[in-house]
Amino acid sequence: MTKEDILEELKKILNPYTTEKELLAGINDDTDLIRDLKINSANLVDVIIDAEAKYNVEIDYDSAEQMTNVGSCIDIIYSKLTAA
Amino acid sequence: MISVGNDLVDLSVVDIARTNDKRFYSKFITDAELELYQPDTMPFPHFAWLLWSVKEAVYKYLSRHDPDLIFAPIRILIKNISTPSLPVKAPSSEGTGLAEYNVAAAVATDSSVVHARSLITEEYITTFATTPADFENMHWGTKRIETSNAETQSTLVREFAMEKLNELLPGKEVEIRTNKVPAIFVEGVAMPFMPLTLSHHGYYVCYAFIAK
Numbered sequence: 001m002t003k004e005d006i007l008e009e010l011k012k013i014l015n016p017y018t019t020e021k022e023l024l025a026g027i028n029d030d031t032d033l034i035r036d037l038k039i040n041s042a043n044l045v046d047v048i049i050d051a052e053a054k055y056n057v058e059i060d061y062d063s064a065e066q067m068t069n070v071g072s073c074i075d076i077i078y079s080k081l082t083a084a
Numbered sequence: 085m086i087s088v089g090n091d092l093v094d095l096s097v098v099d100i101a102r103t104n105d106k107r108f109y110s111k112f113i114t115d116a117e118l119e120l121y122q123p124d125t126m127p128f129p130h131f132a133w134l135l136w137s138v139k140e141a142v143y144k145y146l147s148r149h150d151p152d153l154i155f156a157p158i159r160i161l162i163k164n165i166s167t168p169s170l171p172v173k174a175p176s177s178e179g180t181g182l183a184e185y186n187v188a189a190a191v192a193t194d195s196s197v198v199h200a201r202s203l204i205t206e207e208y209i210t211t212f213a214t215t216p217a218d219f220e221n222m223h224w225g226t227k228r229i230e231t232s233n234a235e236t237q238s239t240l241v242r243e244f245a246m247e248k249l250n251e252l253l254p255g256k257e258v259e260i261r262t263n264k265v266p267a268i269f270v271e272g273v274a275m276p277f278m279p280l281t282l283s284h285h286g287y288y289v290c291y292a293f294i295a296k
């Protein structure tokens with residue numbers, strides 16, 4: 001699985017938690033989950049849990065706290081997949 | 085340091101089944117914090133979201149003076165909580181000082197202990213974090229809104245806070261500017277001794293600011 005593949009799946013994971021649908025379609029590494037996509041912080045754990053379920057990986061505390069923008073989300077999911 | 089942080093959780097929009105799932109709550113609650121749970125005081129989902137809101141409010145309190153701080157809820161450790169009375173059936177919507185609260189928590193950080201006070205109602209949990217002395221000088225408000233759209237929430241919470249600021253500072257030009265954290269400006273001048281914090285979730289908005 002490539003980082004481009006993860007990006008497309010990540011859009012689906014983020015979709016229920018953002019009303020910024022146009023922005024979601026064009027997200028890039030720098031897109032901030034809270035500031036740009038207006039995802040409520042109370043849903044950040046949902047994003048992590050959904051990503052874990054989608055990729056059958058465990059995202060530990062240290063990794064989870066870095067998942068603040070799209071690029072870091074992709075990098076962490078990619079690293080978990082390649083380490084598995 | 086003078087600061088204030090707040091957080092609000094609308095209980096009508098949280099996923100209760102997911103909240104009860106250990107995979108979910110263990111992302112932000114430590115084993116030591118789970119020991120603080122007393123089942124006779126509140127349902128577990130309320131406890132989980134209470135801890136979340138305390139951690140978020142404390143994070144906001146700290147990040148005012150450390151804007152690059154990353155929100156890492158598992159690292160904000162709640163040492164104790166007390167529950168004077170539960171629940172508050174008909175809470176006030178605005179006030180000065182926080183007379184009505186039903187949970188107090190102490191949170192140890194690297195350099196200090198931050199105090200948090202929470203109000204748990206049947207509809208929402210709201211938490212404020214500041215020093216014990218500044219709770220007396222804290223103006224706060226919580227109200228229900230008609231839409232859960234994020235952009236609208238953001239606008240409405242600012243309007244709500246502005247109503248109170250204009251009431252306290254009649255005839256002055258007051259603005260709320262946001263650069264990572266919201267800040268009050270009076271006649272174009274920043275007011276670092278009037279820290280402001282805003283929160284919205286679901287169908288509720290909440291503000292708090294310190295004014296002596």
